Amino acid sequence: xxxxxxxxxxxxxxxxxxxxxxxxxxxxxxxxxxxxxxxxxxxxxxxxxxxxxxxxxxxxxxxxxxxxxxxxxxxxxxxxxxxxxxxxxxxxxxxxxxxxxxxxxxxxxxxxxxxxxxxxxxxxxxxxxxxxxxxxxxxxxxxxxxxxxxxxxxxxxxxxxxxxxxxxxxxxxxxxxxxxxxxxxxxxxxxxxxxxxxxxxxxxxxxxxxxxxxxxxxxxxxxxxxxxxxxxxxxxxxxxxxxxxxxxxxxxxxxxxxxxxxx
Numbered sequence: 001x002x003x004x005x006x007x008x009x010x011x012x013x014x015x016x017x018x019x020x021x022x023x024x025x026x027x028x029x030x031x032x033x034x035x036x037x038x039x040x041x042x043x044x045x046x047x048x049x050x051x052x053x054x055x056x057x058x059x060x061x062x063x064x065x066x067x068x069x070x071x072x073x074x075x076x077x078x079x080x081x082x083x084x085x086x087x088x089x090x091x092x093x094x095x096x097x098x099x100x101x102x103x104x105x106x107x108x109x110x111x112x113x114x115x116x117x118x119x120x121x122x123x124x125x126x127x128x129x130x131x132x133x134x135x136x137x138x139x140x141x142x143x144x145x146x147x148x149x150x151x152x153x154x155x156x157x158x159x160x161x162x163x164x165x166x167x168x169x170x171x172x173x174x175x176x177x178x179x180x181x182x183x184x185x186x187x188x189x190x191x192x193x194x195x196x197x198x199x200x201x202x203x204x205x206x207x208x209x210x211x212x213x214x215x216x217x218x219x220x221x222x223x224x225x226x227x228x229x230x231x232x233x234x235x236x237x238x239x240x241x242x243x244x245x246x247x248x249x250x251x252x253x254x255x256x257x258x259x260x261x262x263x
Contacts, residue, residue, distance in 0.1 A: 007039075010047075028065075036082075037070070040089075053101045054082055058089040058114070066096045070110075073100035073126035075144060081108070088114040088132075099124045106145055113150075131168070149184060151206065167253050169206070171199045180262040183223075183253050185216050185246065188262055195224050195262050208246070215244045219251075224263065230254070 007025035009015060015027065016035040025039050028047035033039070037051050042060035045051070049063045055070030063069065070085035072078065083102040086109055093099075097118050102109045106127035112118075113132040122140045124130065131150035136142075140154045143161055148154070149168035157175045160166070167184030176193040187199045198220050203213050222228065222236040237243075237251060254261055 013045075034070070053085060055085040055087070055101070057087045058091075060089055061087060061091045061093070063093045063097075064095045067093050068098045069093070070099065070101050073103060073110075073144070075103050075105070075126055077105060078103055078126075083108040083110075083126075085110045087112045090114055091116045091118065093118045094120045094122075094138075096121045097124075098122075100126045102127045103144070119156075125162075137174075151202070153202070163259055165253075165257065165259070168249070169199055169202060171202060178262070181253075181257045181259050183261055184250050186220065186262070193262055195220075211242075212244050212246050215242045215247050216250065218242075219247050223254075230261075230263070 007021040007023060007027065009027040010029045012029045013027045013031045015033045018035045019033045020038040022039060022041040024041035025043050027045045030047055031045050031049040034052040036054040039057045040059045043057055044062045046063055046065045048065045049067045051069045053070035081104045083104060085099060085101045091112060100110060103126050110126055110128050112130040115132050116130060116134045118136045119138045121138055122136045124142050125144040127145045128142050129147045131148060133151045134148055135153045137154060137156040139157045141159050145163045146160050147165040149166055151168055152166050152170045154172050155174040155176060158172045159177045161179040164178055165181045167182055169185045170182045171187040172178060172193060173189030176189050177191040178193045182188055185198050187196050188194060189196055198217050200213055219237045223233045228236060234251060237247065
């Protein structure tokens with residue numbers, strides 16, 4: 001190890017000489033840390049975890065047993081380029097999570113932010129970008145190039161198609177199959193997933209004002225309940241809805257969507 005401090009490493013773990021483990025890192029039995037891995041202080045690596053590739057991990061993360069982090073991606077175009085996996089602070093990765101490094105066909109990075117809970121058997125494919133404070137429930141499966149906004153929640157067994165973007169505070173029900181973008185604040189369910197309502201309860205818990213939630217509801221009604229074309233729905237929002245920060249975020253997300261939104 002290249003640093004002068006001594007992390008707490010179980011004697012059965014295998015740590016590459018060039019790996020950089022900060023003081024306060026703990027590595028459990030039989031785990032393997034590869035050559036280009038850097039792990040910051042307070043992070044706990046459980047037993048039988050494998051971390052490979054050009055992987056950077058922040059502070060105070062926890063990796064439970066049998067997780068595989070930063071491994072070669074499942075893209076046939078990948079030719080061994082030195083792409084990355086970057087993980088922030090205060091995340092929890094439960095048993096058997098798999099996270100794959102990026103590809104040069106995107107920006108070369110699979111990125112996970114801060115304060116996320118990634119439950120058992122979740123798969124995060126190459127070039128995904130996960131924000132902060134998200135929850136990915138058991139067996140969530142994200143194909144390549146998926147973006148997940150802050151505070152989004154993916155129900156168990158959710159399956160997310162490649163290149164899909166999921167907005168902040170969105171919510172997918174159990175076993176949802178998502179093939180289009182989900183705007184911020186929207187709850188979806190089904191196979192394929194369909195919009196159901198606004199994630200009002202989640203917004204209340206996070207301190208959103210009642211009038212701002214009402215503005216989101218009005219915008220949702222224009223998009224999903226009045227049988228308007230998307231173009232006309234956006235005009236209706238601009239003409240009749242109070243353009244709060246949240247409604248502006250919703251409109252901007254829709255305008256930026258290249259894949260098209262769930263309708």
